[in-house]
Amino acid sequence: MAEFAEGLGGDELVLVNNAGIAQFGPYDQMKWEDALAQIQVNLAGLMAATHAVLPRMLADGRGQIVNVLSIAARHVFPGAEAYAASKAGALMFGQSLSASYRKHGIRVCNMLPGSTDTPIWDAGGWKPDAEDMLTPEAVAEAVVAVISAPDNRSFDEITLMPPKGIL
Numbered sequence: 001m002a003e004f005a006e007g008l009g010g011d012e013l014v015l016v017n018n019a020g021i022a023q024f025g026p027y028d029q030m031k032w033e034d035a036l037a038q039i040q041v042n043l044a045g046l047m048a049a050t051h052a053v054l055p056r057m058l059a060d061g062r063g064q065i066v067n068v069l070s071i072a073a074r075h076v077f078p079g080a081e082a083y084a085a086s087k088a089g090a091l092m093f094g095q096s097l098s099a100s101y102r103k104h105g106i107r108v109c110n111m112l113p114g115s116t117d118t119p120i121w122d123a124g125g126w127k128p129d130a131e132d133m134l135t136p137e138a139v140a141e142a143v144v145a146v147i148s149a150p151d152n153r154s155f156d157e158i159t160l161m162p163p164k165g166i167l
């Protein structure tokens with residue numbers, strides 16, 4: 001569910017909640033199991049991983065959590081109901097978490113990437129032109145920049161878009 005990046009943040013424990021699944025299409029034709037799976041992985045999974053690491057971060061008095069969410073947490077895409085619900089829920093979870101724990105040294109970054117050329121699009125259906133999309137390396141570099149930041153700043157939210165914007 002989560003990727004640990006000990007080393008990049010020095011001796012600070014870092015959790016990158018990146019795991020996710022997506023299925024787009026008419027909601028009335030989507031199997032309920034497929035809608036629920038997106039909530040389970042994208043929202044409940046992120047919450048579970050966070051729940052697992054938070055006590056150690058609090059004991060350390062510091063820690064960083066980067067949630068790789070999506071522009072779909074904010075921008076409305078037809079046919080993305082379950083995915084959008086999972087990402088918007090995760091955004092509010094991350095913001096609430098930050099409000100509760102930032103005074104205890106926990107930095108939470110909610111990252112909202114736009115379309116990125118990864119296998120998540122392989123499920124079929126419409127896909128933007130690959131040359132217009134972000135590369136996965138661009139998103140990874142942004143994550144590294146966040147977790148490498150000095151203690152005296154917090155990137156609370158990052159919207160990382162392809163230059164052409166919504167594709």
Ligand SMILES: NC(=O)c1ccc[n+]([C@@H]2O[C@H](COP(=O)([O-])OP(=O)(O)OC[C@H]3O[C@@H](n4cnc5c(N)ncnc54)[C@H](OP(=O)(O)O)[C@@H]3O)[C@@H](O)[C@H]2O)c1
Binds near residue numbers: 020021121
């Ligand atoms: N691609 C985009 O356009 C885009 C845009 C905005 C946000 N995002 C978000 O970026 C994140 C990464 O997605 P991606 O585009 O890199 O897709 P991806 O290539 O399909 O990678 C998805 C990752 O999630 C893991 N994963 C999926 N279900 C899992 C489960 N039940 N338990 C543990 N790990 C699971 C996969 O692990 P395995 O390989 O082991 O299955 C894989 O590492 C997701 O949260 C996605 O929503 C993607």
